[in-house]
Amino acid sequence: MRAMVVDDSKPMRTILKRLLSECGYAEILEVGTGREALDVMHAGAPELVLVDWNMPEMSGIEFVSAVRANPEWNDVTLMMITTETAIDKVQEALAAGADEYVMKPFTKEVLFDKLEIRKSSRA
Amino acid sequence: MPITAAEFDDVRDFVRQMSAIVLDPGKEYFVESRLGPLAKQRGFDTIGHLIERLHRDDVLIQHAVIDAMTTNETSFFRDLHPFEALKTVVVPDLLAKRARERKLDIWCAACSSGQEPYTINMTLQEHFGGQLAGWQTKILATDLSTEMLAKAREGRYAQIETNRGLPATLLVQYFDRSGTGWVVKPELKQNIDFRQMNLAAAWPPLPRMDLIFMRNVLIDFDVETKRRIFNRIAQLLKPDGYLFLGAAETTVNLHDGFQRLQIDKAVCYQLRS
Numbered sequence: 001m002r003a004m005v006v007d008d009s010k011p012m013r014t015i016l017k018r019l020l021s022e023c024g025y026a027e028i029l030e031v032g033t034g035r036e037a038l039d040v041m042h043a044g045a046p047e048l049v050l051v052d053w054n055m056p057e058m059s060g061i062e063f064v065s066a067v068r069a070n071p072e073w074n075d076v077t078l079m080m081i082t083t084e085t086a087i088d089k090v091q092e093a094l095a096a097g098a099d100e101y102v103m104k105p106f107t108k109e110v111l112f113d114k115l116e117i118r119k120s121s122r123a
Numbered sequence: 124m125p126i127t128a129a130e131f132d133d134v135r136d137f138v139r140q141m142s143a144i145v146l147d148p149g150k151e152y153f154v155e156s157r158l159g160p161l162a163k164q165r166g167f168d169t170i171g172h173l174i175e176r177l178h179r180d181d182v183l184i185q186h187a188v189i190d191a192m193t194t195n196e197t198s199f200f201r202d203l204h205p206f207e208a209l210k211t212v213v214v215p216d217l218l219a220k221r222a223r224e225r226k227l228d229i230w231c232a233a234c235s236s237g238q239e240p241y242t243i244n245m246t247l248q249e250h251f252g253g254q255l256a257g258w259q260t261k262i263l264a265t266d267l268s269t270e271m272l273a274k275a276r277e278g279r280y281a282q283i284e285t286n287r288g289l290p291a292t293l294l295v296q297y298f299d300r301s302g303t304g305w306v307v308k309p310e311l312k313q314n315i316d317f318r319q320m321n322l323a324a325a326w327p328p329l330p331r332m333d334l335i336f337m338r339n340v341l342i343d344f345d346v347e348t349k350r351r352i353f354n355r356i357a358q359l360l361k362p363d364g365y366l367f368l369g370a371a372e373t374t375v376n377l378h379d380g381f382q383r384l385q386i387d388k389a390v391c392y393q394l395r396s
Contacts, residue, residue, distance in 0.1 A: 009182075011182040011183060012182065014183070015182065015183065015186055085282060085300075085303075086300065087295055087299070087300045090291055090294065090295050091295050093291075094291060094292060094295065098291075100290065100291055101291035101294075102286060103282055103286055105185070105186060105189045105283070106283070106286050107189070107190045107283075107287075108190070109198070109287060110283075110286045110287050110288075113198065113200065113203070113287060113288040114288075114290070116203055117200065117203060117288070117290055120203060120207055121290075
């Protein structure tokens with residue numbers, strides 16, 4: 001299974017990569033900006049993308065909207081991982097096309113449960 | 124590894140700030156039991172040295188501390204598979220069999236802080252809301268702890284609790300933001316009756332049940348108490364009703380009145396006919 005972590009914080013990328021590895025992802029790409037993430041998507045989209053909301057240059061929400069604008073990437077699971085906790089932010093992310101929303105801080109179990117629920121809802 | 128009062132206050136402030144979970148005074152033992160092993164694992168002599176790193180914006184340590192302090196919290200959609208079984212087999216079967224009386228009685232025994240009855244109710248409303256319109260659907264949620272019941276009744280959860288297991292679509296549909304946490308909307312509470320009950324003592328009069336969730340509580344009882352509880356369940360469960368136990372629990376070798384039923388990855392029990 002292939003995943004990508006999009007976050008401008010290197011320590012957070014390290015944490016997310018470790019958690020994804022513990023959740024069974026064998027290949028985990030990491031990038032620091034939304035633009036780089038779109039480049040990766042064009043080269044070969046992963047099954048799962050964890051994306052931060054607040055990033056310079058291109059926000060997570062802009063990245064999610066850009067991915068959802070391309071029908072070829074309909075099957076990619078997009079999960080926002082963010083410190084944004086207002087209900088309207090969650091609604092905004094879901095409306096833009098995010099499949100899931102995880103608020104920081106979180107544990108491995110949170111990520112694992114969200115991935116399991118996502119798998120079962122698509123089965 | 125003991126901690127000082129000042130260190131406890133430090134951890135309490137940090138955990139509250141990061142997760143909205145409140146550690147009341149007197150929970151020092153809890154912090155020691157969770158952070159002692161972590162401090163040792165990370166090579167610190169004392170919990171105090173671990174705590175010092177929290178203030179240096181060490182994200183890895185901060186994350187590990189939050190992880191250690193919150194693991195084992197009960198969660199929404201805990202173990203997931205029983206709720207999938209409700210969706211695919213159990214509720215459709217009960218809807219067909221109870222079509223005349225249009226009534227469902229559900230019991231969550233040991234409901235703890237309420238995530239399980241709310242999860243059952245969300246599952247019913249999300250997947251069977253239309254079909255259950257006009258039905259009398261009652262969920263009895265019991266627990267031994269009045270503290271847990273008060274929390275369950277209030278339906279107020281810290282962000283880290285709603286993060287766990289609860290899909291974002293259900294969070295925005297069934298919860299309102301409240302301070303740093305979330306609170307269950309009234310429509311998800313209205314058919315749930317929270318009551319204090321000791322499973323090991325005499326049971327009050329209860330209606331015959333279509334569905335019983337008694338998960339992860341029997342494991343705490345001795346064999347004789349387990350047998351006594353299964354005897355009572357055998358009288359309380361309707362002949363075509365369903366019983367869900369925890370993943371590590373079984374009726375096998377304790378009561379021969381139940382038969383095991385596998386529904387995809389979930390296991391439940393029905394009375395032998």
